[in-house]
Amino acid sequence: MGKPVLRVDARGKVTGELKYLSDLSFPDMLWGRVLRAAYPHALIKRIDTSKAKALPGVACVLTHKDVHGLNRFGIAVPDMPVLCEDKVRYLGDAVALVAAETKEVAARALEQIEVDYEPLPVVDDPEKAFEPDAPKVHEKGNVLWENTLGKGDVKVGFAESDFIVEQKFSTQMFEHAFLETEGGVAKYDADTGIVHIWVGSQYAYRDQLQIARATGWDRDKIHVVGSPVGGAFGGKDEITIQIYLALLTYATRRPVKMVLNRTESIISGTKRHPMKMDFKVGCKKDGTLQAVETNIFSDTGAYASLGGPVLNLALEGASGPYFVPHAHLVGHAMYTNNGFSGAFRGFGTTQSCVGIEICLDMLAEKIGLDPIDFRLKNAIHRGQQTAIDNKLFTSCGMEETLQIAKQSDLWKQREARKAAHTGPVKYGVGVASEIQALGLGIGIPDYAHTRVELTEEGKYIVRQGSIEIGQGNLTAFAQMAAEILGCPIEHVTITHGDTDDAADSGTSTASRTIYAVGNSISRASKNLVKAMEIFAGEQFPGEWRFERGALVSGPERLEPADLARKAATLGRKIEAEGFFKHIEAEKEYTDGLPHCLYAFCTQVASVKVDTETGIIRVEEILTIPDCGRAINPQGIEGQAEGGAAQGMSYVLFEEVKLHQGRFLNPRFATYILPTTMDMPRVNTRIVESWEDTHEFGAKGIAETVMVPVAPAIVNAIYHATGVRFFELPITPEKMLRAWREKHNAE
Numbered sequence: 001m002g003k004p005v006l007r008v009d010a011r012g013k014v015t016g017e018l019k020y021l022s023d024l025s026f027p028d029m030l031w032g033r034v035l036r037a038a039y040p041h042a043l044i045k046r047i048d049t050s051k052a053k054a055l056p057g058v059a060c061v062l063t064h065k066d067v068h069g070l071n072r073f074g075i076a077v078p079d080m081p082v083l084c085e086d087k088v089r090y091l092g093d094a095v096a097l098v099a100a101e102t103k104e105v106a107a108r109a110l111e112q113i114e115v116d117y118e119p120l121p122v123v124d125d126p127e128k129a130f131e132p133d134a135p136k137v138h139e140k141g142n143v144l145w146e147n148t149l150g151k152g153d154v155k156v157g158f159a160e161s162d163f164i165v166e167q168k169f170s171t172q173m174f175e176h177a178f179l180e181t182e183g184g185v186a187k188y189d190a191d192t193g194i195v196h197i198w199v200g201s202q203y204a205y206r207d208q209l210q211i212a213r214a215t216g217w218d219r220d221k222i223h224v225v226g227s228p229v230g231g232a233f234g235g236k237d238e239i240t241i242q243i244y245l246a247l248l249t250y251a252t253r254r255p256v257k258m259v260l261n262r263t264e265s266i267i268s269g270t271k272r273h274p275m276k277m278d279f280k281v282g283c284k285k286d287g288t289l290q291a292v293e294t295n296i297f298s299d300t301g302a303y304a305s306l307g308g309p310v311l312n313l314a315l316e317g318a319s320g321p322y323f324v325p326h327a328h329l330v331g332h333a334m335y336t337n338n339g340f341s342g343a344f345r346g347f348g349t350t351q352s353c354v355g356i357e358i359c360l361d362m363l364a365e366k367i368g369l370d371p372i373d374f375r376l377k378n379a380i381h382r383g384q385q386t387a388i389d390n391k392l393f394t395s396c397g398m399e400e401t402l403q404i405a406k407q408s409d410l411w412k413q414r415e416a417r418k419a420a421h422t423g424p425v426k427y428g429v430g431v432a433s434e435i436q437a438l439g440l441g442i443g444i445p446d447y448a449h450t451r452v453e454l455t456e457e458g459k460y461i462v463r464q465g466s467i468e469i470g471q472g473n474l475t476a477f478a479q480m481a482a483e484i485l486g487c488p489i490e491h492v493t494i495t496h497g498d499t500d501d502a503a504d505s506g507t508s509t510a511s512r513t514i515y516a517v518g519n520s521i522s523r524a525s526k527n528l529v530k531a532m533e534i535f536a537g538e539q540f541p542g543e544w545r546f547e548r549g550a551l552v553s554g555p556e557r558l559e560p561a562d563l564a565r566k567a568a569t570l571g572r573k574i575e576a577e578g579f580f581k582h583i584e585a586e587k588e589y590t591d592g593l594p595h596c597l598y599a600f601c602t603q604v605a606s607v608k609v610d611t612e613t614g615i616i617r618v619e620e621i622l623t624i625p626d627c628g629r630a631i632n633p634q635g636i637e638g639q640a641e642g643g644a645a646q647g648m649s650y651v652l653f654e655e656v657k658l659h660q661g662r663f664l665n666p667r668f669a670t671y672i673l674p675t676t677m678d679m680p681r682v683n684t685r686i687v688e689s690w691e692d693t694h695e696f697g698a699k700g701i702a703e704t705v706m707v708p709v710a711p712a713i714v715n716a717i718y719h720a721t722g723v724r725f726f727e728l729p730i731t732p733e734k735m736l737r738a739w740r741e742k743h744n745a746e
Helices: 010-015 050-054 103-112 154-159 204-215 242-252 262-268 307-316 349-367 371-378 398-407 414-420 473-485 513-539 560-569 633-652 709-721 732-745
Strands: 030-036 042-048 058-062 094-100 114-119 143-151 163-171 183-189 194-199 222-225 256-259 270-272 275-283 289-301 326-335 425-437 447-454 460-464 492-495 545-547 550-553 556-558 575-581 598-610 616-626 681-684
Touching (some): 030 103, 030 242, 030 262, 042 094, 050 058, 143 307, 154 275, 154 289, 154 326, 194 204, 204 222, 204 242, 242 256, 289 307, 307 326, 349 371, 371 398, 371 425, 398 425, 398 598, 414 425, 414 709, 425 709, 447 513, 447 560, 460 473, 460 513, 473 513, 513 545, 513 575, 598 709, 616 633, 616 709, 633 681, 633 709, 709 732
Parallel strands (some): 030 256, 460 492, 616 681
Antiparallel strands (some): 030 094, 058 094, 143 326, 163 275, 183 256, 425 598, 447 460, 447 575, 598 616
């Protein structure tokens, strides 16, 4: 425990031996395709599939008439049609399904489906969607969710402030860009009546529930395998193609495979919410924060998905990891025809962190305080109330992350290095911090269930359902079990993501698995130790106790394999289970709010800006996460490096561009991603604050190591050039234009 450990899935991934679910094939397999909407907003007047059905090689064509359940899905609000009946609301909407002998025939069949549309006005801006006379995306209107949080009285807070900054911010739509697009295979078993589905997912048990609800089938007749997954970041938390595969294999009684191409994935898949944010922040002359006020418009797109919870977390994190006596935080999640947005690493905090952290730098400059000293003065501590009036009673290493940042060479040498760059290439260093809520929050069931079994070889199988989506949780799970069971990590096998073979441990999201699932694994492992002691006492003379991986009684020693073999002769198994329910806040505001467990992180970034070309290069990122206790430090470093890449890409490279609901860059040739050549040096300094409510003191850090990267880079650009940006991404064109405008004005 606490040592660098080789990932349990590393060899298969590196060698290519591991088969992802989109790699699977079966004999007599058909290929599935989806007919997507022709308009971002339109009424459906007629659907004619006769020509497609008559095409040789077509096995079936399905429309909404073939879906006999709810014909809807959605994690929080089931408002997204499986197959649209009377209206389409974005270009990714599914209108019909095809299964054919080959991919080519399936593509031709889509062309033969005739759909008559009546185009409707497009709603393409969340603020315009809020206007009373805006066209309605849904019959009930365009407001998905609104919320107001805070404490104190901001009028008093701003009256007591000596310095105030007010600023508007805009963040863009952002694609998950996982390597494996949505893909998988389904197979109907005629003997059992069970539909088996293999598809990349983040929660197989919830997929099973959503498939059953949408189709009207018995849940016990649906088997979902959701792993291994070729990347997700939240983009496979919602239903993608699971229901389509189920419908096609059931209709044809043959295996069906479906793998989206990149363009279809970008058009139809969920995104990071674009947000427009107004921030107002005030402080005293000595730098003490007094008030934060914000108004956020979040573009959830055509359907709800997790738009409400994402907005909630954006508001919860809008005041950052600081103690603020007065806060008024308002948000609106709006329906538009701009694709649809949902879960994405950071889950709303990514956007609001940009606003608060840039405002803090602006205030620090007004006061004349070092930006880190300003943050240190206001850093929240355990026992204080957050800006939404929620007591922080769990571990908090926020101040220590800032102290490490302040003492780093990167920070201490920033002015000297800046002064050394006298030519057109400017150098700067910026800092940003964040607070990341962990778990699903109060009012939302957040539990984990694990079963642990002793095998006849004296090894252990840990059956838990949370899926590995790249974050390394399987390795940490094996470490925790091995620590309690006193065995090498190689003696622990973790099953995951299979509704027939693993306990329901909850979703792989919200940075929850190390904490919640880890606790259930620890409890199950301890219960197995007790079960081994009891069984040994029943079958062998002596007082047996478990020590260092074996049962001992005086000089006598029994290996776990001895117990398992003895149990097998009796027709028994030695196994145990463990349950854990996530801790909750002391009071409830609304579904998921507030949280009570948080991770903290400070990041320092250095940049070089070429003022002749506008090219911005990130040179180095120092990541300082508070993880509770590090289960696998190497895993944390990997997360920090991946978070640095994704955060850097958010601020400098990526943007899904739309015009009137139509995607302008739905392929990687035009959707710009960084490469290894763009990666900065990433250094990680781990802060261990020990979380009392976890068996090993751990907290999740998967999201927090990505969130502050963007504002840290924005602040570094300002330090280098004197140009401050409030809209993402910052492309070379924007940088060059802003630099020239600044110097022309001077």
